[in-house]
Amino acid sequence: QSALTQPRSVSGSPGQSVTISCTGTSSDVGGYNYVSWYQQYPGKAPKVLIYDVSKRLSGVPDRFSASKSGSTASLTISGLQAEDEADYYCCSYAGSYTSVFGGGTKLTVL
Amino acid sequence: QVQLVQSGAEVKKPGSSVKVSCKVFGGTFSTYSITWVRQAPGQGLEWMGRIVPDVAIGNYAQKFQGRVTLTADKSTSTAYMELSYVRFEDTAVYYCATGSGIWSPDYWGQGTLVTVSS
Numbered sequence: 001q002s003a004l005t006q007p008r009s010v011s012g013s014p015g016q017s018v019t020i021s022c023t024g025t026s027s028d029v030g031g032y033n034y035v036s037w038y039q040q041y042p043g044k045a046p047k048v049l050i051y052d053v054s055k056r057l058s059g060v061p062d063r064f065s066a067s068k069s070g071s072t073a074s075l076t077i078s079g080l081q082a083e084d085e086a087d088y089y090c091c092s093y094a095g096s097y098t099s100v101f102g103g104g105t106k107l108t109v110l
Numbered sequence: 111q112v113q114l115v116q117s118g119a120e121v122k123k124p125g126s127s128v129k130v131s132c133k134v135f136g137g138t139f140s141t142y143s144i145t146w147v148r149q150a151p152g153q154g155l156e157w158m159g160r161i162v163p164d165v166a167i168g169n170y171a172q173k174f175q176g177r178v179t180l181t182a183d184k185s186t187s188t189a190y191m192e193l194s195y196v197r198f199e200d201t202a203v204y205y206c207a208t209g210s211g212i213w214s215p216d217y218w219g220q221g222t223l224v225t226v227s228s
Binding site: 001003034036038040045046047048050051052057087089091092093096097098099100101102103104 | 155169171172207218219221
């Protein structure tokens, strides 16, 4: 169970859109529709934004959207706001009732 | 409203064991699985395992097989994560989480810092 691959960092200016990728294999991302995305601020517990590939948790702004193609999932944040600056993690079911996280991406709002 | 309250910080010597508790308030403890995730200082999230309290069956990440034991006490709505033979690299914040999304728990505990130091 290797960690899913995410870019270490991405950045964008307020109002712009950014996309964070999450690459796995056919044993995790590519094999199941159980990809979730988490937002984490320093010193805080993670918060789930997206589950089951593209479903937004209640209360999550529609600026956050996600999708999957093959073994790569993506999170897109449109209309960037300063408060979006955080760490983002993808997570996928990996079979045998286990999951695996991505390495995390630090989003900087310029 | 579901709330998860974890036990306090621990300092352990290498080779010893640590047991972290996670008490669930609100919701239905037995119905949802409890997931454990850890985060080493400055590092990413790492999925450790999950347990379904109703059937007391735990599933573990390969990396932790044989060293982590997940248990749940339905009478007190408390889940436990015990890590044995701790090493310096086990120093991390350990989180428990639960919710209706089996693979995307939406309620998280506050985290428990476990420090392994000689």
